[in-house]
Amino acid sequence: MMDYYDVSGCYILRPWSFKIWAEIKKFFTAEIEELGVEECYFPMFVSAKALNLEKDHVEGFAPEVAWVTKAGQSDLAEPIAVRPTSETIMYPAYAKWIQSHRDLPLRLNQWCNVVRWEFKNPQPFLRTREFLWQEGHTAFATKEESDKEVREILELYRRVYEEVLAVPVVPGKKSENEKFAGGLYTTTVEGFIPTTGRAIQGATSHSLGQNFAKMFEITVEDPEKRGQKSFVWQNSWGLTTRTIGVMVMVHGDDKGLVLPPRCANIQVVVVPVGITAKTTPEEEAKIYAYVEDIVKICKPAGVRAKADLRDTYTPGYKFNHWEMRGVPIRLEVGPKDIAKNEVRCVIRHNGVASQLPRDNLKKSLPQLLNQIQNDMFTKAKAERDSHLIRMERFEDGFVETLDKKNMILAPWCERVACEKEVKDRSAKIALAGEAADEKAPSMGAKTLCIPFTQPTENPIKPGVTKCFACEHKAVSYTMWGRSY
Amino acid sequence: MMDYYDVSGCYILRPWSFKIWAEIKKFFTAEIEELGVEECYFPMFVSAKALNLEKDHVEGFAPEVAWVTKAGQSDLAEPIAVRPTSETIMYPAYAKWIQSHRDLPLRLNQWCNVVRWEFKNPQPFLRTREFLWQEGHTAFATKEESDKEVREILELYRRVYEEVLAVPVVPGKKSENEKFAGGLYTTTVEGFIPTTGRAIQGATSHSLGQNFAKMFEITVEDPEKRGQKSFVWQNSWGLTTRTIGVMVMVHGDDKGLVLPPRCANIQVVVVPVGITAKTTPEEEAKIYAYVEDIVKICKPAGVRAKADLRDTYTPGYKFNHWEMRGVPIRLEVGPKDIAKNEVRCVIRHNGVASQLPRDNLKKSLPQLLNQIQNDMFTKAKAERDSHLIRMERFEDGFVETLDKKNMILAPWCERVACEKEVKDRSAKIALAGEAADEKAPSMGAKTLCIPFTQPTENPIKPGVTKCFACEHKAVSYTMWGRSY
Numbered sequence: 001m002m003d004y005y006d007v008s009g010c011y012i013l014r015p016w017s018f019k020i021w022a023e024i025k026k027f028f029t030a031e032i033e034e035l036g037v038e039e040c041y042f043p044m045f046v047s048a049k050a051l052n053l054e055k056d057h058v059e060g061f062a063p064e065v066a067w068v069t070k071a072g073q074s075d076l077a078e079p080i081a082v083r084p085t086s087e088t089i090m091y092p093a094y095a096k097w098i099q100s101h102r103d104l105p106l107r108l109n110q111w112c113n114v115v116r117w118e119f120k121n122p123q124p125f126l127r128t129r130e131f132l133w134q135e136g137h138t139a140f141a142t143k144e145e146s147d148k149e150v151r152e153i154l155e156l157y158r159r160v161y162e163e164v165l166a167v168p169v170v171p172g173k174k175s176e177n178e179k180f181a182g183g184l185y186t187t188t189v190e191g192f193i194p195t196t197g198r199a200i201q202g203a204t205s206h207s208l209g210q211n212f213a214k215m216f217e218i219t220v221e222d223p224e225k226r227g228q229k230s231f232v233w234q235n236s237w238g239l240t241t242r243t244i245g246v247m248v249m250v251h252g253d254d255k256g257l258v259l260p261p262r263c264a265n266i267q268v269v270v271v272p273v274g275i276t277a278k279t280t281p282e283e284e285a286k287i288y289a290y291v292e293d294i295v296k297i298c299k300p301a302g303v304r305a306k307a308d309l310r311d312t313y314t315p316g317y318k319f320n321h322w323e324m325r326g327v328p329i330r331l332e333v334g335p336k337d338i339a340k341n342e343v344r345c346v347i348r349h350n351g352v353a354s355q356l357p358r359d360n361l362k363k364s365l366p367q368l369l370n371q372i373q374n375d376m377f378t379k380a381k382a383e384r385d386s387h388l389i390r391m392e393r394f395e396d397g398f399v400e401t402l403d404k405k406n407m408i409l410a411p412w413c414e415r416v417a418c419e420k421e422v423k424d425r426s427a428k429i430a431l432a433g434e435a436a437d438e439k440a441p442s443m444g445a446k447t448l449c450i451p452f453t454q455p456t457e458n459p460i461k462p463g464v465t466k467c468f469a470c471e472h473k474a475v476s477y478t479m480w481g482r483s484y
Numbered sequence: 485m486m487d488y489y490d491v492s493g494c495y496i497l498r499p500w501s502f503k504i505w506a507e508i509k510k511f512f513t514a515e516i517e518e519l520g521v522e523e524c525y526f527p528m529f530v531s532a533k534a535l536n537l538e539k540d541h542v543e544g545f546a547p548e549v550a551w552v553t554k555a556g557q558s559d560l561a562e563p564i565a566v567r568p569t570s571e572t573i574m575y576p577a578y579a580k581w582i583q584s585h586r587d588l589p590l591r592l593n594q595w596c597n598v599v600r601w602e603f604k605n606p607q608p609f610l611r612t613r614e615f616l617w618q619e620g621h622t623a624f625a626t627k628e629e630s631d632k633e634v635r636e637i638l639e640l641y642r643r644v645y646e647e648v649l650a651v652p653v654v655p656g657k658k659s660e661n662e663k664f665a666g667g668l669y670t671t672t673v674e675g676f677i678p679t680t681g682r683a684i685q686g687a688t689s690h691s692l693g694q695n696f697a698k699m700f701e702i703t704v705e706d707p708e709k710r711g712q713k714s715f716v717w718q719n720s721w722g723l724t725t726r727t728i729g730v731m732v733m734v735h736g737d738d739k740g741l742v743l744p745p746r747c748a749n750i751q752v753v754v755v756p757v758g759i760t761a762k763t764t765p766e767e768e769a770k771i772y773a774y775v776e777d778i779v780k781i782c783k784p785a786g787v788r789a790k791a792d793l794r795d796t797y798t799p800g801y802k803f804n805h806w807e808m809r810g811v812p813i814r815l816e817v818g819p820k821d822i823a824k825n826e827v828r829c830v831i832r833h834n835g836v837a838s839q840l841p842r843d844n845l846k847k848s849l850p851q852l853l854n855q856i857q858n859d860m861f862t863k864a865k866a867e868r869d870s871h872l873i874r875m876e877r878f879e880d881g882f883v884e885t886l887d888k889k890n891m892i893l894a895p896w897c898e899r900v901a902c903e904k905e906v907k908d909r910s911a912k913i914a915l916a917g918e919a920a921d922e923k924a925p926s927m928g929a930k931t932l933c934i935p936f937t938q939p940t941e942n943p944i945k946p947g948v949t950k951c952f953a954c955e956h957k958a959v960s961y962t963m964w965g966r967s968y
Binding site: 013092 | 487489490491494495496497498499502503505506522523524525526527528529530531533534546547548549550551552553554555556557563564566576577580581586592596597599601603614616794796
C-alpha cells in the first residue's frame with residue numbers, strides 16, 4: 001500500500017493504494033463534469049502578501065505553512081509559501097476574470113498536492129505533511145445557487161465513501177468551532193473507525209459566503225441597481241487521500257487489508273492448487289491452462305483478474321499473500337475442480353467458500369463482486385450504527401460511553417461556549433487520576449456534525465427540549481465523539 | 485489558455501489549456517498501462533542527503549533547486565528540497581523493493597508538479613519554475629530490456645506530438661553534451677517553431693544505465709553466479725506541460741490559437757446568424773431550436789460541440805471570439821441555411837467555407853475533424869521539412885542558414901570538443917559587430933539530436949565522410965539549431 005520515507009510526515013503511495021485514489025478520481029471527475037465544473041491548475045506557490053489577505057483564514061493555516069526561502073545558493077527576496085489550500089492563490093485571478101453576471105457561475109476544480117507541516121505525530125494517509133486532494137472553488141451570483149452546490153458536492157462525497165469505498169458516513173453541518181477558517185459554514189461527511197472508537201472527518205464542502213469576495217474584491221455589477229457592485233457567493237470543497245486511510249481502517253481485519261471490489265486493483269486472483277510431486281507435466285500444463293482461461297473469461301466481463309502462476313511459492317503462501325493485500329475473491333483451481341468443470345471460490349471479507357461452475361463465471365463473478373460491495377457496506381453500517389448512542393443528558397454517562405468506543409447523538413444548544421465546556425469537562429473526567437495534560441486534547445469530546453437527517457423518534461421540540469450539557473434549549477441533535 | 489501570476493515564473497493553466505493536458509494524459513496513461521507500467525505517487529520533498537548522492541546528477545540540478553527552510557515560525561533542522569525530478573526520491577525505495585529477479589521489471593509512473601527555479605527569463609508553458617509532467621522510472625534485469633523500453637516510450641512521445649497535437653517531431657539520440665546528467669544516454673523528440681526558427685526539445689526518454697543503481701545500491705542476486713549481486717538497468721522518461729506551448733506556437737496564426745481537433749475542448753461551435761430587427765420571435769425561436777438540434781446531433785457522434793446563444797453579442801463578435809480560441813470548426817445557422825436544411829461550415833486553420841447538409845452531419849463532422857487533424861499535421865510537417873537544411877561543410881553558410889530561421893542536418897564526428905567549438909564559432913559569427921556577450925548563449929548553435937532515421941540519399945560513408953566542422957571523420961548526420 002505505502003512505504004515510509006526519509007522526510008518525516010511524507011509517505012510513498014505505491015500502486016496498490018494509488019489505484020484506489022485513481023478510482024475515486026475517475027468517479028468524482030465524471031460527476032463534477034456533469035455539474036459543469038471545469039479542470040484547471042494553479043501554481044503551488046503563494047506570496048506572503050496574498051496568503052495574509054484573509055485574516056481568519058491565514059490564522060487557521062499559518063502555523064503549518066512551509067516556506068521556500070532559497071533557490072540554488074541564493075536567498076529569495078521574499079519567502080514564498082507552499083499552498084496549504086488555494087483560496088488565496090485562486091481568488092486574485094477570480095477577481096480579474098469575474099466582471100459581470102455573464103462570467104458566473106465560475107466553477108473550477110484541480111487535483112494537486114498540498115502541504116500542511118503539522119507538528120503532531122504524523123500517520124500514513126490520515127495525517128501527512130504532504131497529501132493529494134481535489135479542491136473545487138466556485139463563485140455564484142446568489143446565495144441560493146451557492147447553497148445548492150454545497151449540498152450537491154457533499155452528496156458526491158457521501159457517494160465516494162458509501163458507493164466506491166463501502167464506508168458509511170453521516171452528512172451534516174459543522175459547529176461554529178469546527179467550521180473552515182474564514183468561511184460562512186462547513187458541511188461534512190463523518191466516518192467512524194470501530195477499532196479505535198474514533199470519528200474521522202471524511203471530506204468537507206464549505207460555503208465561504210461573501211467573505212473572501214470582500215477581501216479579494218470579487219464583484220459583479222448588480223443587474224437591478226445600475227452602477228452598484230455586488231459581491232459573489234463562493235464555495236470551496238475538498239477530498240483528500242485520507243479517504244484511503246479511512247477505507248483501510250474500516251474494513252481491515254487481523255489478516256490485513258480488505259478491499260471493496262469497486263476500488264480493488266485486482267478483484268479476483270486465480271491460484272493453481274493440488275500440484276504434487278506425482279503430478280505429470282501434462283496434468284500441470286492442463287491446470288495452468290485452465291487458470292489462464294479463467295482470467296481470459298474475466299476481462300470481457302469487466303472483472304479485473306490475475307493468475308498467480310509463480311512456481312516458487314506454495315498455494316498456502318499465495319493465499320496469505322493475496323489475503324493480506326485484500327483481494328476480494330480468490331479462485332482455486334485443482335485437478336478435482338477441473339474434473340467437475342468448477343472452481344473453488346473464497347471470499348476475502350467473510351471467508352465463505354463455495355464451488356462455482358466454470359461456464360457461468362462470466363455472470364456469477366460480476367454479481368458476486370456486487371454482492372460483496374453491498375455486504376461490506378451493510379456490515380460496516382451496522383457496526384457504525386451500533387456505536388452511535390443516543391443520550392439526553394451529559395450525566396447519563398457521556399464520557400464512559402465514549403470510553404467504550406462510541407459516538408454520541410445528543411440534543412444540543414449549538415453554542416460555541418457550550419462546546420468548549422463539554423470538551424474541557426469530558427477531558428477532565430476521562431483523565432481523572434492520570435497524568436493528564438499531555439492526553440487532554442485528544443481525550444476531550446468535540447462535535448462531529450449536526451446531521452442533516454435528524455432523529456424522527458422523539459425529535460427536538462423547539463423551546464422545550466433542553467441541551468444535554470447546559471441549561472439552554474436544544475436546537476438540534478448533534479453527533480459528538482473523539483476524533484482523528 | 486493561461487494567466488499570469490504574482491510569483492515570477494509561475495502561471496495559471498486555465499481550463500482551455502488544461503483540457504489539452506488532460507487529453508495527452510488520457511492517451512499516454514492508456515498506452516503505458518498496456519506496457520505494464522503502474523501509477524504511484526512519491527513525496528515532493530527530498531532531503532539534501534538523498535539529493536546529493538549522485539554527483540553528476542546533482543550538479544545538473546543544484547543551481548535550480550528550491551529549498552524549504554521554515555515551517556510556520558520554526559526553522560527546519562535540515563533544509564528540504566522541492567523535487568526538480570524524482571530519481572533521488574524514488575531510488576532509495578527501489579533499492580528496498582528490488583531484492584531478486586522476481587521483483588523485476590519494476591515500472592512506475594507518476595503525474596505531478598516539479599520545480600526548477602531557473603533564473604533565465606521565464607516564458608509561459610516553455611520555461612516555468614513550476615510545471616506539470618509525468619515521470620516514469622523503471623528497472624530491468626538486462627540492458628536489452630531497458631534499451632527496448634527507452635525506444636518504446638520515445639515512440640509514445642512521438643505519437644503524443646504527431647497524433648494528438650499534430651506537431652511533427654524528429655526522434656533521435658542526444659549528444660554527450662546534451663544528455664541527462666548522470667545518465668547513460670538520452671533519446672528525444674525534437675520539435676521546430678517556424679516563427680522563430682528555433683528547435684525545441686519535446687520530451688526525453690533516458691537510459692540511466694547502472695549508474696544510479698550503483699549509487700543507490702539497487703541490486704539483484706545474479707541467477708548464474710550464486711551469491712553475486714548484479715546492478716539493475718534503469719530508465720527514466722518525462723513529458724511536460726511544455727507540450728502545450730509547442731502546440732500553440734506551431735499552429736497559432738495572426739488570429740490567435742489554432743487547435744487540432746483531438747485536443748480541442750470544443751471541436752465545433754454553432755452560431756446563429758441572420759437575425760435582424762425584422763426577424764419575428766417565431767423565426768428567431770426556429771433558428772435557436774435548429775442550432776440546439778445540431779449540438780444534439782454532435783454528442784452521440786462523439787463530437788464536442790457548443791452552441792453560442794448569447795444574445796448580447798453580434799455574430800461577428802462571436803466569430804472572432806472562437807477564432808481567437810482556436811475552435812477547429814464553426815457552423816453558422818441562418819434563415820437561408822435552414823430553408824435549404826444546411827449549415828455553413830468554416831474551418832479555422834485554413835479559412836475554407838462550405839455548405840453542409842444537416843442530415844449528414846453525424847457522418848460528415850467526424851470525418852471533417854479527422855481530415856483537419858491530418859491536414860494540420862501535413863502542413864506543419866511540410867513547413868518543418870522546408871526549414872531542415874542539409875549541409876556538408878560549416879563554411880557553406882552554417883550561421884547564415886540558421887539566421888534565416890532554419891535547422892541544419894550535417895555529418896558530424898560526435899565529439900564533445902567539436903560541439904563546443906561549433907557553439908562558440910557560430911555565436912561569434914552571428915554576433916560579429918554587435919554587443920555580443922549577453923546574447924552569446926542563445927546565438928550559438930547546438931546539436932538537437934542524432935536522428936534515428938538517417939538520410940538514405942548520400943548517407944554517411946564510415947571512414948570516408950568528413951565531419952562538417954572539423955578534420956575528424958563523421959559518424960552520423962546530426963541535427964543542429966538554435967534552441968529554446
